[in-house]
C-alpha cells in the first residue's frame with residue numbers, strides 16, 4: 005500500500021511533465037492538423053537552456069526562489085524562439101502541400117535539432133547537482149516510508165498554476181477565440197480578418213514555452229540530461245495527447261497523468277527494463293482501439 | 308418496371324443534428340431517380356449511407372436482385388462496390404490525379420484483374436492468360452473513353468484534364484465496376500451548357516444501354532427535368548415530395564421549399 | 571531597388587540576426603563541459619557571432635533578390651531540368667550504372683575501403699528500394715522499417731548459429747520471418763490515418779529494439795550475437811586454411827589467398843539482392859496490386875468506392891517491403907558476422923526514409939542517387955558525423971519545402987494505350 009502511494013506520487017510528478025509537453029502536440033495538431041515531430045526536441049532544448057541558466061545563476065548566489073523564477077522565464081523565452089523559428093522555416097511553407105510533407109519536414113527538423121545540440125553541447129550526459137532537496141515523509145512507522153519531495157510538490161504546483169493561466173488564455177481571451185476559430189476553418193477565419201499566420205505562430209510559441217517548463221522540471225527531477233532525451237519524452241507525451249484525445253487540452257493533461265502513472269506503476273510492479281515498451285504498447289493499443297482518446301471528438305470522415 | 312433499390316425509414320443523426328429523417332423511397336431498374344433539395348437537405352448523406360461510408364442510425368436499404376434482396380447495411384466501405392455492385396461519384400471529384408486516365412479506369416477493374424493476375428503470381432511470371440485479361444480490361448477502358456471522347460488523352464494524368472472531362476471520367480470510372488446501381492453526386496456542377504447536354508446524353512446512354520439504375524443528386528434543373536423518370540425531394544432530411552419531373556415542377560411544396568413561404 | 575525597400579530589408583535582416591542571437595546565444599555560446607565535480611560553462615561567442623553574421627547576411631541577400639520566390643524557382647528549375655534529363659536517359663542511365671557496378675571491384679583505384687563503402691551504399695539502396703514499395707508506392711509512412719531489418723538480421727543469425735544451415739536457406743527464412751512480422755504489425759495498424767501510422771510504426775521499431783536489448787536468453791542482450799557464419803561460395807568457404815576434408819575458394823580456383831575475395835563476393839551478393847528487389851518492384855508496380863497501391867496513395871476514399879480492399883492492399887505492400895528489409899538484414903548479419911541492437915536504432919529508419927523521400931517518392935533511380943549522395947559523399951566526412959546528420963535533416967526539410975515530391979518526381983504511367991510517343 006505504502007509502496008503504491010509512493011509510485012502514485014512519482015507517477016503524478018512524471019505525468020505533470022508529460023502533460024505539459026503533450027499540450028504542445030495537441031495544440032499544434034488542433035490548429036494545423038500535423039504531428040509536430042520536433043516538439044520533443046524543443047522540450048530537450050528547453051531543458052538545455054534551463055540547465056545552462058541554472059549553472060550561471062548557481063554561481064551568483066541569488067536566493068533559490070528567484071533563481072527558479074528567472075530560469076523559468078529565460079527557458080520559456082529562448083525556447084519559444086526555437087518553436088517560432090521551426091514553424092516559420094519548416095512548416096509554414098508546407099501548408100497545403102501533400103499530406104506526408106509536413107511530417108517528413110518535422111522529422112528532418114527533429115534530426116537537425118538533436119544533432120545541433122550534440123555538436124554545440126557535446127554528446128556526453130550533463131549531470132547537475134540537485135537544487136531542491138528534502139521532502140515530507142509519511143507513514144513513518146511502517147516499513148516503507150513514503151517520501152514526497154519538495155521538488156515533487158514544486159513541479160505539481162507549478163503545473164497547476166500554468167494550466168490555470170493557460171486555460172484562461174484559451175477560453176477567455178481573443179487569442180483563444182482566434183485559435184479555436186482557426187481549428188474549425190482556417191480560410192473562413194482569415195476571411196473574417198483574423199491574422200491566421202500570427203495565430204499559428206503564437207500557438208507554437210505557447211506550446212514551446214510549456215515544453216521548456218517541462219524541460220526545466222526534467223533537469224531538476226532527473227538531474228541529468230543529454231541531447232537525446234527529447235525522443236522518448238516526445239513519444240510519451242504524444243501518446244499522452246492521443247490518449248486524452250488529440251485536439252483536447254484537458255485531455256492532454258489527463259493523458260499525461262495517465263502515461264506518467266502507467267510508466268511508474270509498470271516500473272514499480274512489472275519490470276523496469278520494459279518500462280518504455282509499456283509506453284509504446286499503450287500508444288499502439290490506444291491508437292488502434294480508441295483513436296479519438298478519452299476527451300477527443302469523434303472523427304467521421306466527410307466525403 | 309421492377310424495383311432495384313428500396314430505402315426504408317432511413318435515419319441518420321450526427322449528434323443532435325438529424326441529417327436524414329425517416330426517409331423511404333424506391334428506385335427502379337433502368338430508370339433515373341433524382342434526389343433534389345436545397346443545400347444541406349441531406350442528399351449526400353443518403354449516398355454516404357447507401358455506399359457504406361456512414362452507418363445509418365436507423366432504417367434499411369435493400370438492393371433487389373431477381374427474387375432475392377440484399378441488405379446494404381451488412382456491407383461496409385469497399386464491399387458495397389465489390390459485392391453489392393453499387394458505384395458512386397463524389398460531389399468533389401475524387402480521381403487519382405497523379406495517375407493516367409487509363410490507369411484510373413484499370414483501378415476500377417481491380418478485383419477482376421487481381422483474380423486474373425493470380426493475385427500477382429501469373430502477373431510476375433508474365434503468363435499469357437494474364438496478359439490477355441489485361442488487354443480485355445484496356446479494351447473496356449477504351450470503350451468508355453470512346454464514348455466520352457477522351458481516348459486521345461488516355462495516357463495523360465487525370466489531374467491534368469479540364470474540369471468537365473474529369474467529371475465525365477469519374478462517371479465512366481464508376482461504370483467500369485459494372486454496377487447495378489450508379490449514384491451520381493452533382494455531376495453537372497460546374498459544367499457549361501454544352502457539357503451539361505453531353506452529360507444528359509451520357510446518362511441516357513447508360514440508362515438504356517447498360518442494365519444500370521441511376522440515382523442522381525443534382526441542382527441543375529435542366530438536367531433533372533430533362534432526364535429524370537422519378538424525382539424525390541428532400542428538405543431538412545425529410546421527404547417532402549415524390550413524383551415525375553412534371554409533377555415536381557408544379558408542386559407547391561417543392562416551390563415553397565426552394566423559395567420560402569410568404570408569411 | 572528603391573531606398574525604402576533597402577531600409578526595409580535591412581531592418582528585416584537585423585530582426586533575423588536578433589532571432590539568430592536568441593537561438594544560438596545560449597545553446598552554442600554557452601557550452602557546458604564537465605570538469606571534476608560539476609558542470610562549467612565555456613563561452614564560445616566567436617562562433618555565435620559568426621553564425622549570427624551569416625544569418626543576417628543570408629537574409630539580406632535573399633531580400634536583395636527582392637522577389638522571395640527567385641531562389642525557389644531557380645532551385646526547382648534546376649531540379650526539374652535534372653529530372654527531365656534523367657527521365658529521358660533513364661534506360662541508358664540504368665544500364666550504365668549496372669555495368670559500372672559490375673566492373674567496379676576490378677577498377678584500378680578500387681581498394682578495400684572503396685569496396686566497404688560500396689557494399690554499404692548497396693545495402694542502403696536495397697533498403698531504400700524495399701521501403702519505396704511502402705512509402706513511395708503505397709504512401710504509407712513507415713518510420714519503423716529498421717525493425718524488419720533487425721528481424722531479418724536476428725532471425726538469420728539465430729537460425730544460422732543454431733542449426734548451421736547455409737546462407738541460401740537462412741536468407742529466405744529470414745525474409746519470411748520479417749514479412750510475417752510485417753503482417754503481424756500491419757494488420758491492426760494499417761487502418762490508421764497516415765500520421766498515426768507513422769508514429770505507431772516508430773513505436774513498433776523501438777519495441778523491437780528494447781526487446782532485443784533485454785531478452786538475454788535469446789538475443790544475448792546488448793552484447794549481441796557473435797560468430798555468425800560467413801557465406802561461402804556455393805559450398806567453398808573463404809578461408810586461408812580450410813578444415814579437414816574441405817576445399818576453400820582460393821584453393822579450388824588456384825588463387826593466391828586474399829581477404830578481398832570474400833569482400834568481392836559479398837559485394838556481388840548484395841548487388842544481386844538489390845537488383846532482384848528492383849526488378850521485382852518494377853514488375854509489381856505494373857500489376858493490379860501495384861496500381862492499387864498508388865491509387866491508395868492518391869485517394870483512399872475513391873479506392874473504397876471502386877471496391878478496392880484498402881487493408882489487404884496495404885498489407886501486401888507492408889509485407890513485401892518487410893520481406894526485402896529482412897533480406898537486407900540477413901545480408902548485414904552475414905557480412906558483419908556480429909550483430910547487436912545498436913545497429914537498429916530509430917535513426918537508421920530515418921535515414922532510409924530520407925533516402926526514399928529525397929530521391930523522389932516512388933522513383934527507383936532516385937533511391938540510387940540519394941543513397942550515393944547521402945551515404946557515399948558524406949562517408950568521406952566521417953569525422954564530421956554530427957554535422958553530417960545536421961545536413962541530413964536539413965536536406966529533408968529543404969527538399970520538402972522546395973520540391974515536396976522529391977528530386978526525381980516524374981512518374982511514368984504503368985501502362986500506355988498509345989505506346990511511347992517519343
Ligand SMILES: Nc1ncnc2c1ncn2[C@@H]1O[C@H](COP(=O)(O)OP(=O)(O)OP(=O)(O)O)[C@@H](O)[C@H]1O
Pocket residue numbers: 304305306321324326344345346347348349350351352353398
Ligand atoms: N460527417 C458529418 N458530421 C456532422 N454533420 C454532417 C456530416 N455529414 C453531413 N453533415 C450534416 O448533415 C447535413 C446534410 O448534409 P449533406 O452533405 O447531406 O447535404 P446536401 O444535401 O448534400 O447539401 P449540398 O447540396 O450542399 O451538397 C448538413 O447539415 C451537414 O452539415
Ligand SMILES: [Mg+2]
Pocket residue numbers: 350351352398
Ligand atoms: Mg451534397
